[in-house]
Every structure is written in structure tokens, then in C-alpha cells.
Amino acid sequence: MLNDSAFxxxxxxxxxxxxxxxEGQVVTARAGESVAAAVLAAGLGPTRTxxxxxxxxxxxxxxxxxxxxxxVIDGQANTQGCMxxxxxxxxxxxxxxxxxxxxxxx
Amino acid sequence: MxxxxxxxxxVGAGPAGMAAAIESAHRGLNVxxxxxxxxxxxxxxxxxxxxxxxxxxILGPEYYYGAxxxxxxxxxxxxxxxxxxxxxxxARHLCLSLEGSSRRISFSRLLLATGAQERPVPFxxxxxPGVMTCGAAQIMLKSSGLAPSEPLVIAGSGPLxxxxxxxxxxxxxxxxxxxxxTPSRHYVEALRELPGALRGWRYLLxxxxxxxxxxxxxVKRLSGVQQLRAEGGSDGKLARVRFRHKDREQTxxxxxxxxxxxxxxxxxxxxxxxxxxxxxxxxxCWHPCLDSGGETSVGxxxxxxxxxxxxxxxxxxxxxxxxxxxxxxxxxDTGQQTQNTEAHDQDTQKLQQAIAQQLAIRPFLDxxxxxxxxxxxxxxxxxxxxxxxxxxxDIRSVAKNGCAGPNQAKAFSRAGMGPCQGRMCGLTVSQLxxxxxxxxxxxxxxxxxxxxxxxxxxxxxxxxxxxxESELEPKLESEFVEQAKA
Numbered sequence: 001m002l003n004d005s006a007f008x009x010x011x012x013x014x015x016x017x018x019x020x021x022x023e024g025q026v027v028t029a030r031a032g033e034s035v036a037a038a039v040l041a042a043g044l045g046p047t048r049t050x051x052x053x054x055x056x057x058x059x060x061x062x063x064x065x066x067x068x069x070x071x072v073i074d075g076q077a078n079t080q081g082c083m084x085x086x087x088x089x090x091x092x093x094x095x096x097x098x099x100x101x102x103x104x105x106x
Numbered sequence: 107m108x109x110x111x112x113x114x115x116x117v118g119a120g121p122a123g124m125a126a127a128i129e130s131a132h133r134g135l136n137v138x139x140x141x142x143x144x145x146x147x148x149x150x151x152x153x154x155x156x157x158x159x160x161x162x163x164i165l166g167p168e169y170y171y172g173a174x175x176x177x178x179x180x181x182x183x184x185x186x187x188x189x190x191x192x193x194x195x196x197a198r199h200l201c202l203s204l205e206g207s208s209r210r211i212s213f214s215r216l217l218l219a220t221g222a223q224e225r226p227v228p229f230x231x232x233x234x235p236g237v238m239t240c241g242a243a244q245i246m247l248k249s250s251g252l253a254p255s256e257p258l259v260i261a262g263s264g265p266l267x268x269x270x271x272x273x274x275x276x277x278x279x280x281x282x283x284x285x286x287x288t289p290s291r292h293y294v295e296a297l298r299e300l301p302g303a304l305r306g307w308r309y310l311l312x313x314x315x316x317x318x319x320x321x322x323x324x325v326k327r328l329s330g331v332q333q334l335r336a337e338g339g340s341d342g343k344l345a346r347v348r349f350r351h352k353d354r355e356q357t358x359x360x361x362x363x364x365x366x367x368x369x370x371x372x373x374x375x376x377x378x379x380x381x382x383x384x385x386x387x388x389x390x391c392w393h394p395c396l397d398s399g400g401e402t403s404v405g406x407x408x409x410x411x412x413x414x415x416x417x418x419x420x421x422x423x424x425x426x427x428x429x430x431x432x433x434x435x436x437x438x439d440t441g442q443q444t445q446n447t448e449a450h451d452q453d454t455q456k457l458q459q460a461i462a463q464q465l466a467i468r469p470f471l472d473x474x475x476x477x478x479x480x481x482x483x484x485x486x487x488x489x490x491x492x493x494x495x496x497x498x499x500d501i502r503s504v505a506k507n508g509c510a511g512p513n514q515a516k517a518f519s520r521a522g523m524g525p526c527q528g529r530m531c532g533l534t535v536s537q538l539x540x541x542x543x544x545x546x547x548x549x550x551x552x553x554x555x556x557x558x559x560x561x562x563x564x565x566x567x568x569x570x571x572x573x574x575e576s577e578l579e580p581k582l583e584s585e586f587v588e589q590a591k592a
Contacts, residue, residue, distance in 0.1 A: 005236065005255045005343055005361045010277050011160040012251035030158075032144070033250040041252055046235040046342055051524075052495040056342035058235030060492075062242035063149055064142055064560075065223045065372075067493065067525040068233075078525065078561065083191075085144055 006043025020090035029086045036062060036069040036081035039092065047071055047081065051098035070095050112138045112185075114433055115200065115213040117192055117375060120148020121172070121419045122411025123219035124179040125426030126433075131182045133434040138185045138211060140192060140202055146176050148221055149245060150419045155180070158251040164276045165247065168419075175423065194557035195375050197404050203562050207569040215406050215433045218376060219426060222369040222412035225391070225477065226530045227262065228484045231336030232365065233492055236344025240270040240366035253279045254362040259347050261285035261334055262366035264475040268316040270364065275323050282358055284320065285331040285349055287367075289478050296474035306467030332478075336363050367477040371413045374529065377555035379404050385548035388472045389416060390482060391533060392552060399432030399454075400425065408433060416472075421464045428457040483537050490538070491531035493524020501535055505542035511551050512536055525561055528553040 009030075016031035022044050029038035036059040039047060046056035048070050059069035062082045069081035072093035081092070114130050116123045119141035130137045139146075147154050151172025162170060179186075187204060194201035199212045224239045231237065240260065246252040253274060259282050260271050271284050303310060320327055332350045339345035348357050370391035373383060381402040382395040393415045400408045410429040411422030435450050484490065486499030496519045504518040512528075512535045515521060521535050522528035528535075532553050540547040 007246060007252040007255055008279075010164070010247075010251045010253055012158050013156075013160055015158070030250060033252075037246055037250040037252055040246070041250065043255070050493075050495060055233065055495070056235050056338075057233060057492075058343075059238065060233075060242065061224065061239050062245040063223070065526065065529050067529075070525065076563075083142065 005045075007037075007040045009041060018086065018088040020086055020088065020092065022092045023094055031087075032085055034062070034082050035071065035073060035084045035086045035090070035092055038086045039071075039081065046094070048095040049097055054097050112136050112211065112213040113437060114138075114215045114217060114430075115140065115211060116217045116219060117141075117195075117200070118148065118219035118221055118411070118413070119143070119146040119179070119186065119188075120150060120219060120221045120411060120422060121175060122221070122413075122422035122426035122429075123148070123217070124175050125423040126217050126219060126410055126430040127184045127426075128175075128178055128182050129427045129430035130434055131184050133430070135430075135434055135437070138187065138213070140187045140190045140200070140211075142189065142191055144189050146179050146186070146188075147172055149241065150221075150422075151176060152245060152248040154248075158249065159247065159277075161277070164273055166273070169248070172419070191560045191562075192375065193560045193562045195378055195559065197379065197406050201557075201570070203560070203566055206566065208562065208566045209570065215408065215437060217400075217408045217410060217426075217429055217433065218413055219409070219411045219422070220372045220375055220413045221422070222416060223372045223529065225367045225370045225481075226534060227365045227367045227477075227481055228488050228490050228498070228531075228534055229334045229336070229365075229481065230485075230488055231338070233489055234336045234338045234344045234363075235342060236338075236361055237336050237363045237365060240266050240364045241369070243274065243362075243364050244270050247273060247277070253277050254364065256280055256362070257282045257358070257360045258362045258364070259283050259285060259358050259360040260364045260366075261287060261331065261347065261349070262364075263288040263477060264366055264368040265313060265316075265471065266369070267366045268313065268320065270366070271325060272316050272319050275320065275325055281325050282360060284325060284327040285334065285347075285351075286327060286329040287331050287334060287478050287481070288329065288475060290330050292474050292476060296470050299470035299473050303467050303470035305463065306465075306470075309467040309471075332480075334365075367481050368475055369412065369416055370533065371415060373413065374527070374555055374559055376402060376407075376409060376413070377552065378557060378559050379407060381407065383552070385546070386415065388469065388476070390476060391416075398458075399436070400429040401432070401436075417461070417465055417468065421461055424457050424461045424464065428454060428461070431457070482534070483541050484534065490534045491519075491521035491524065493526050493530070494520040494522075496521040496531070498534070498538055501538045502542050505539045509539070510543070512539060512553050513551075515539060516553060522553050527555065527559070 027042040045058040060066045071081045073079040077099045113135040114137045116139045154172040155176045190202045190204040224241045335348045376394040381404045383392045408429045410425040484498045509515045540550045
């Protein structure tokens with residue numbers, strides 16, 4: 001599952017390991033880390049394509065400034081992956097192009 | 107509906123916000139701290155309360171220094187709202203989003219300690235997946251114990267560039283090259299600041315040590331690098347970086363490129379409040395205008411730490427404390443607190459001296475590490491607004507066609523209208539408009555920042571408890587009066 005662009009885990013103080021899904025694929029992560037970090041550690045991405053030209057993007061600033069890490073987290077599109085701690089069983093999807101307006105019956 | 111009225115609300119739990127909250131709590135103020143992260147520390151001391159990395163050498167003692175401050179903050183009588191995002195701000199109230207719902211908080215005084223962000227570094231290919239900031243790499247080290255994938259190239263200018271290179275090298279990451287883009291004439295220009303900088307000799311020594319550490323580790327460091335470009339492979343991810351060094355075109359294969367051109371104050375909230383800002387020519391960024399106690403042009407709103415002007419973590423801590431003393435004393439003037447004037451003057455004088463001592467190095471650093479012109483006013487084909495994919499050429503073109511400032515340019519080009527709300531393009535757009543109009547950046551100005559300051563869902567807005575009309579109306583009126591005055 002890991003590929004060449006995966007970030008490497010350095011020897012760390014013990015923490016709970018959790019698993020969640022990225023685009024349907026099961027990925028393990030360190031409890032408490034951000035969704036964006038966990039996705040980068042799994043070497044997955046690009047994590048979105050842009051609304052204007054559908055060019056590929058991935059997390060850039062990791063501190064909530066750039067909004068490049070927008071993903072679909074537990075069904076919620078346009079969520080900043082770097083600001084959300086990953087939790088067991090989370091469903092993360094990549095975001096393609098502009099967010100569609102959801103049709104809801106009122 | 108009754109809302110809790112705090113004496114002081116602090117936005118940001120970095121060194122400035124923590125120090126301010128601790129000091130104001132000691133002085134008996136009812137204080138609330140709002141922070142976007144799940145734990146206190148800010149970006150500089152991120153996760154220091156529960157450090158991730160086993161090897162303490164990697165991040166070094168300056169990081170672990172923050173642990174005591176975080177511990178003191180956690181023990182103090184302070185209400186802290188973590189993982190909370192402020193999306194609207196006024197001089198006496200703010201609205202925040204927490205755990206999927208929004209609430210409104212009222213206060214008498216406000217301290218903004220929102221720190222810095224990395225200066226956006228537009229260059230060809232900077233949106234390629236695999237290009238990240240040096241700050242991002244440091245956050246990954248601190249909060250996840252993650253090191254970037256190799257081959258790794260680090261490019262840019264500034265103290266953080268050297269620091270992250272050393273930290274990654276200590277972590278056993280192999281660095282293909284450090285590409286230093288500092289223009290060579292800056293070394294000469296910075297020399298005249300050297301006598302002043304000698305008062306901050308500890309920082310100079312630290313810088314030299316970092317350089318020596320890289321050298322003895324055998325890390326390749328090229329200086330005077332120009333024409334930096336990142337290129338993706340067929341999978342869309344970063345494949346190589348191209349640049350010019352000593353008149354020779356070079357290419358390095360890489361899967362991560364970390365870039366950095368210094369840090370700039372995060373002024374989103376002070377802008378949204380309509381506070382006055384000034385353009386700092388040396389640091390090439392906006393600073394909120396503050397009085398000696400750290401109060402902005404909007405009465406009752408204070409700023410401390412890097413969001414007031416870049417000074418670093420130790421300065422931020424001192425400024426936070428200073429602001430808290432001022433706030434407590436000014437609240438005292440209205441009869442809520444009492445304060446011995448002589449003790450107050452002594453306290454503030456000592457802090458101001460310590461701040462001046464810490465800032466002695468800044469003119470030297472600011473002059474040396476001023477970004478090369480091409481990063482401030484990039485070539486036409488370079489993307490400036492990452493969200494709406496607007497190039498420098500697009501901005502120059504709307505400016506030539508008569509747009510006077512960034513707000514007009516926004517309407518014509520969409521630059522600054524994406525989810526980051528101008529955080530990544532604002533400085534560059536102002537620079538480009540100033541260039542075309544041959545005017546100072548201070549005259550061209552900056553985007554008007556309006557709430558919601560961070561995106562918020564309609565569902566969350568709807569979840570807010572409505573206020574009684576009798577409470578709402580006078581508040582709104584008084585806010586309009588304040589804004590009209592500002």
C-alpha cells in the first residue's frame with residue numbers, strides 16, 4: 001500500500017494506532033494526528049483536483065491557511081484535512097473539481 | 107438568552123496567547139482562550155505537552171522549552187476552547203464554530219494572538235503535489251513524527267530553512283540539496299545592521315551553528331539559486347526541481363520540495379475588524395498599528411506576538427504578558443480592577459526592555475532574508491491565487507485596465523475569492539498592483555476581509571441560538587458606531 005511518496009514514520013513515543021479508510025482503502029494512523037498527515041503518511045494523493053481546471057493538489061501548509069487539503073471527511077466536502085484529527089472508522093474521500101450542490105428533498 | 111461576559115477573550119494559544127492568559131488570570135480577570143488546534147502550544151510548540159518524537163535532539167531544546175509554558179497554561183484558571191474556529195469577530199463579541207455547532211461569545215477586551223503564517227512563495231509549479239512549506243514539514247515532525255519522502259530538496263531563504271534542514275538531517279532524512287535563494291547582495295546590505303545585531307549575538311551564534319551542522323553533515327548547500335521551478339510527472343505528483351546556479355541550468359529529481367521565504371503576521375482577524383494597518387517595508391508585510399500597550403485602532407482590541415509583527419516565540423511570550431498587564435490596568439481604570447501604578451510601570455518597563463533585547467537581531471535578519479523580488483512580484487505565467495488559479499499576468503492585466511486596488515481586482519479576476527480568502531495571494535496581489543501603478547504598496551492597500559473569516563456551513567449558522575431582539579439591536583447599533591469611527 002505504501003508507495004515512494006509516503007512520508008516516513010520516525011521512532012515515536014507510544015500512541016494508539018487507529019484505522020480508517022481513504023477512498024475505500026484501509027489505512028492505519030497514529031491517533032490524534034490530522035487527516036492530512038495520515039493521508040501523506042500512507043503516500044496517497046493527490047488529495048483533490050481544483051474547481052477551475054481540475055489540476056491535482058495535495059496538502060501544502062498543514063496549518064489551516066492554504067485550504068489545499070480540502071477533502072470529503074465523513075461525507076462533509078470542503079473539509080480541511082489538516083485541521084481534523086483522524087479517528088477510528090473515519091471515511092475520507094478525495095475531492096474532485098467543484099463541490100456539487102446536493103439535491104435534498106425538503 | 108444570557109451569554110457569559112468575559113473580561114478578556116484571547117484568540118490563539120501559542121506563546122503570546124498562553125502568556126497573556128496566564129498573566130490575566132493571575133490578575134483576576136475572567137478569561138477565555140479560543141484556539142483552532144486540539145492542544146495548546148501554537149505552531150511553534152505544537153504537541154509539546156505530549157511530544158511525539160522519541161529523539162529529543164531532532165527538534166532541540168528551543169521546542170521543549172515550550173512544555174513549561176503549556177503546563178502553566180493548563181494549570182491556570184482559564185477557560186479554554188480547543189478545536190474552535192473563529193468565523194466572525196467584533197470588538198465586543200465573536201462567533202466560533204466548535205464540534206459542528208456555532209456559538210457567540212461576549213467580552214470586554216479582546217487579545218488577538220493568531221501568530222504568523224508562512225509567506226506565500228509563488229514560483230512556477232508551486233501548486234504541484236509534493237511541494238510543501240518548510241513550516242508544514244516541521245508541523246508533521248512535531249505532531250505526527252513524520253519525515254518527508256525522499257529524494258528531498260529544500261529551497262528558499264530564512265532562518266527556518268536552515269533549522270528544518272538541520273532537524274530533518276538529525277532525524278536521518280537524506281537531503282539532496284538545500285537551494286538558498288537569498289540574493290548575494292543582501293549579505294552586503296545586511297552587514298550595516300551587524301553592529302545592532304551583535305546585541306542579539308545568541309541568535310547569530312545559533313545561525314552559525316546551524317550552518318556548520320549542515321556542512322559537517324555533508325549536506326549540499328547551493329547559494330544564490332535563481333529561477334526555481336517545480337515540475338510534476340505523469341502521475342501529476344512532483345518529479346523534479348529545475349533552477350539556475352552560477353549561470354548553469356540544473357535539475358534535481360525529487361518527490362518532496364520544501365519551500366520557505368520567511369513568515370508574515372496573520373492579520374486576517376485585525377483586517378476583519380477594520381483595524382488600521384501599516385506596510386512594513388523591511389519585512390514586506392502588513393502590521394496592525396498598535397499603541398505602546400499593544401492596542402489597535404479599534405478600542406479594546408489588542409494584538410500580541412507574531413500577528414503584531416514577526417519577533418519569534420520568546421518575543422511573543424513577553425508581548426503576551428505585557429498586553430495582559432496593560433489590559434488588566436486599563437480595565438482597572440474603569441473601576442473593575444485596581445492596580446498600583448508604580449508597580450505597573452516597573453513591570454511594563456522591564457518587559458519592554460527584554461523585548462527590545464530580543465528584537466535586536468531582527469533588522470539584520472529582515473534585511474538578509476528579504477525574499478528575492480521574483481517571489482514578491484512573480485513573472486506573468488506564475489500562478490498567484492492558488493484557489494481560483496489566477497496568474498500574475500492576469501493581475502497585471504486587470505491593473506493595467508484600470509483596477510486601482512486588490513478589491514477591484516478581486517471582482518475582475520476572482521483572485522482572493524476562493525476558500526483561503528486571500529491568505530495565499532493577498533500579499534502578492536498588492537505587490538503586483540503597486541508595481542503596475544508605480545505606487546507604494548501602502549497606497550494600493552489590501553483585500554477587505556469579511557466574515558465568515560473561515561468557511562462555515564449553513565447548517566452550523568442555523569444551529570446558533572438566536573439572541574433576544576432586545577439584546578441584539580443595541581449591540582448592532584453600537585458596533586456600527588464603532589466601525590464608523592474606525
